Amino acid sequence: MTRAPKTQRYCARCGNRLSSYNAQKFCHPCDLAFREQLAHPPEVPAGFWQTDRMRDALSTWHIGQVIYAYRLHPHHGRVLPQELIASWLGLTQAQLSRIENGSAPEQLSRLTQWAQALRIPAELLWFKLPASDGEASVPEQHDGEADVRLARWLFAGGRGTPPASSRTGDLEQIALALDDGYRYFDGAAIAFFREQLTKSKADDGIHGSAAALPLALAILAAVREHCKGVKSSVRQPLLALGADGAEFVGWLYRDLRQPIAAGYWYDRAIEMAQEANDLAMQGYVLLRKSQMAYDDRDGSRVLSLAEAAHHGPWQLPVALRSEITQQIARGLAMGGESFGEVERKLDEARQVLARGQGNESDEHTHRLRSASTYIEAGRPIQAVSIYRTALDSGALSTRDEGYFRARHAVALALCGDPDSAADEGLLAIRCATEKQSARTKQELVRAIEAMDRWQHRPGPRELRETVYAGANRL
Known part of the structure; x- marks a missing residue:
């Protein structure tokens, strides 16, 4: 046959x-x-929005269903993947999947941003777009995929025409820093690059993530370039420095709420740490990835990444081991584990920290992380007590103060105190605006959600209006 x-x-x-x-x-x-x-997003003809599927989706008043109909539209010639649409909207694929399949989002700032990104005609929307009075009415868009293309161009040596990205305006600073790196490269190159990385981290603390990013990217490009052809005795510590820098850039993008670029740099940090045989950095980056999963409230990844960091073949400092144990406690709380089990894990973290030569700063940050876990475990009143003590101490940087005031606002709202929550939120938005911390703004949005049933009160209403009016500045 x-x-x-x-x-x-x-x-x-x-x-x-x-x-x-x-x-x-x-x-x-x-x-x-x-x-x-x-x-x-491509320009589409007017008839694009008049198909039966698209009109039906718009009539549901559910932006997720509208995005789904957009992806399936025959005009594109194929089904557009969630990853692609998510990159246009400043989301991850997992976030977009939840938007398409979950309940209808109601936050006006997000609906406005997504509708404008996809160029949905205003007359077809069920909400009113802000008045068009110049650039101030258009939310600033950050293209995570474009920033990744910039990163790849830098890793290739920064030769030729750079790709356009949300950081294009920083390229002159990047080029100058690269030139410095090449000019001063000699036997003291590692010390030079480490000094520059320390400067970039100081810029982050003083001026915010956006200000620190150009120099940090330039350092990574220069480190990568100089790793070619150097002796192994120099290459390995240079790669270890690069891993440190890549982890730092991942953090900067995380604070700017650009998860695609942040994830890219965390992956590069692990790769360079593997090449440098830096086991501790690999464990540390896994913790950072777990913390980024918490930004998206992805409880399963929070727990799995923290456990991977805990069980890996690396020797970590006591403070870091304690932080990882706390992160496991947070993941357990998010997964609905009993409060007794969560508290047991937090006690274990405290015992680990007590075995080391910790300083007052370690104790301080340990308590703040525990407060976040108490919120997830349904014990916001314990979190309020911790946040109040920490914020009254005056020991936090401006950005950290803004972030933890936003978290304090969430806890206060969950305790049924919307007026105090709004007051804390208004203090937090000032810090977030000064440091351009989109991560803090995201926590403020969660605080507003927690105050939803009190939105008619003056304080919560003022916070809502202030946060959404300031979205363009973050």
Whole structure:
């Protein structure tokens, strides 16, 4: 019996034969070209919004269903992946999936941002867009995918024309710093780069993440370039320094609420740490990834990444081991574990910290992290007590003060004290605006959500209006 020949399939765009292993409708070059064309939302004809599927989605008043209909629209020639749409909207794929499949989002600032990004006509929306009176009415967009392209260009040595990104205006500073790195490279290169990285971290503490980013990116590019062709005795510590810098850049993007770019740099940090045989840095980055998962309230990843950091083959400082144990407690609380089990894990973290030569700062930050866990465990009143003591001490940096005031506002709202929560939130927004901390703004949005049933009161109403009016400045 003869076997029936397989049907040959062809690319729907260029007509070339498709590999038998390719289950898609397009060949790899056409697929790449298609994605490059869609680096930003495309211009669409007016009739795009008049199809039955799109009009039905708009009539639901559910932005997730509108985005889903947008992705499936035949105008695109194919179904647009969630990852692509998420990059346009400043989201992760997991966040977009929850928006499409969950309850309808109601926060006006988010609805406005997403509708403007996709260019949905205002007359078709169920909410009113802000008045168009110049640039102030348009939320600033950060393209995470574009920042990743900039990172790859820098890693390739920064040669040729740089790709456009939300950091294009910083390229002159990056180029100057790169030039400094090349000029001063000699036997003391590692000390030079470490000094520059320390300066960048100081800029972050004083001026905020956006101000620190150009120099940090330049340092990484220079480190990567100088790793080529140097002796192994120099290359390994240089890579360890690069891993430290990549982890720091991941943090900067995290504070700017650009999770795609943050995740990219955390991955690069682990790769360089592996090359440098720096086990401790690998564990530390896993903790950082767990903390970023908490920013998105992804409880399962919070727990799994923290446990991976805990069980890895590395020797970590006592304070870091204690922090990882606390993060496990937070993940357990988010997963609905009993309060007794969560408290037991927090006690374990306290015991670990007590075994080391900790300082007052370690104790301080330990208590603040515990407060966050108490919120997740349904014990906000314990969190309020901790936050109040920490904030009254005056020991926090401006950015940390803003972030923890926002967390304090959440705890106060959960305790049924919306007026005090609003007061804390208004103090937090000043710090967030000064340091351009989008992460703090995200916590303030959560505080507003917790005060939703009191939104008619003057304090919560003022906070809502202030946060949404200031969205363009963060």
